[in-house]
Amino acid sequence: MHVVVLGGTGYVGAAVSAALAEAGHQVTVATRSGSAPGFASRSADLARPETLAGLADGADAVIHAATPGGDWTAELAAVQALLAQRPGRFVYTSGVWILGPTDGADESTPTSPIPLSAGRPAVEEAVRAAGGVVVRPGIVHGHGGGIPAMLVEWARTDGTGRYVGSADTTWPMVHVDDLGDLYLRALEAPAGAVLHGVAEPAVPVAEIAAAASRAAGGPSTATSWPLDAAAAELGEGFAQALATSQRVRSTRSAELGWRPAAPGILADLAG
Numbered sequence: 001m002h003v004v005v006l007g008g009t010g011y012v013g014a015a016v017s018a019a020l021a022e023a024g025h026q027v028t029v030a031t032r033s034g035s036a037p038g039f040a041s042r043s044a045d046l047a048r049p050e051t052l053a054g055l056a057d058g059a060d061a062v063i064h065a066a067t068p069g070g071d072w073t074a075e076l077a078a079v080q081a082l083l084a085q086r087p088g089r090f091v092y093t094s095g096v097w098i099l100g101p102t103d104g105a106d107e108s109t110p111t112s113p114i115p116l117s118a119g120r121p122a123v124e125e126a127v128r129a130a131g132g133v134v135v136r137p138g139i140v141h142g143h144g145g146g147i148p149a150m151l152v153e154w155a156r157t158d159g160t161g162r163y164v165g166s167a168d169t170t171w172p173m174v175h176v177d178d179l180g181d182l183y184l185r186a187l188e189a190p191a192g193a194v195l196h197g198v199a200e201p202a203v204p205v206a207e208i209a210a211a212a213s214r215a216a217g218g219p220s221t222a223t224s225w226p227l228d229a230a231a232a233e234l235g236e237g238f239a240q241a242l243a244t245s246q247r248v249r250s251t252r253s254a255e256l257g258w259r260p261a262a263p264g265i266l267a268d269l270a271g
């Protein structure tokens with residue numbers, strides 16, 4: 001297949017592009033700069049829908065793996081512009097924060113987004129109504145990237161681990177390499193499917209922060225960062241997201257044969 005990956009040089013997008021190429025697909029990467037070393041590339045900017053014109057020409061599938069800019073009206077307009085090109089398969093990258101706090105959710109659970117993800121349900125609905133597929137990754141880690149890498153930097157600064165909010169908070173986690181494999185399966189998933197990209201349903205954030213401290217050369221300890229103090233530095237929306245406790249399963253992804261094989265978050269941080 002010829003697959004266009006929007007945002008294909010980003011953290012998730014690069015893993016998706018690599019997985020597609022390894023599986024023998026022809027990959028074109030679309031970025032704002034129009035540059036993607038090792039891949040055919042073209043320029044595209046989500047904030048300027050006119051730059052998306054013709055993106056799906058000659059392609060069998062389009063994968064949207066770009067990070068939203070925070071303007072959900074613009075995000076929806078960009079997705080609608082892509083869907084109007086009627087790609088053979090359209091895959092949209094969402095996220096599990098659309099579920100809100102949950103102690104047990106799978107792909108059939110109704111959405112209840114935290115404020116940071118408030119606009120995602122409308123985008124997901126548009127994608128699914130057009131026969132596209134939605135992938136909702138958990139918190140992504142691997143290769144020194146993602147939110148866990150930020151916790152390592154906090155630990156280097158503080159001399160100990162730090163997490164936002166309660167020690168009872170749990171995060172659903174996925175290694176970026178396993179996520180790349182899930183996108184291969186998304187290309188063959190039923191029209192309108194939602195697939196969760198979660199390998200570990202609920203890892204205690206205090207344990208992740210302690211592991212981040214060890215990775216930074218510090219002790220196996222972690223302390224809570226009060227939500228209001230974190231919000232003052234990180235912004236209220238992101239701080240609340242980090243304090244959101246979730247337990248999430250990937251039921252439908254498993255039914256498609258997805259079997260995560262990369263190290264879990266604690267082993268990953270241990271090196």
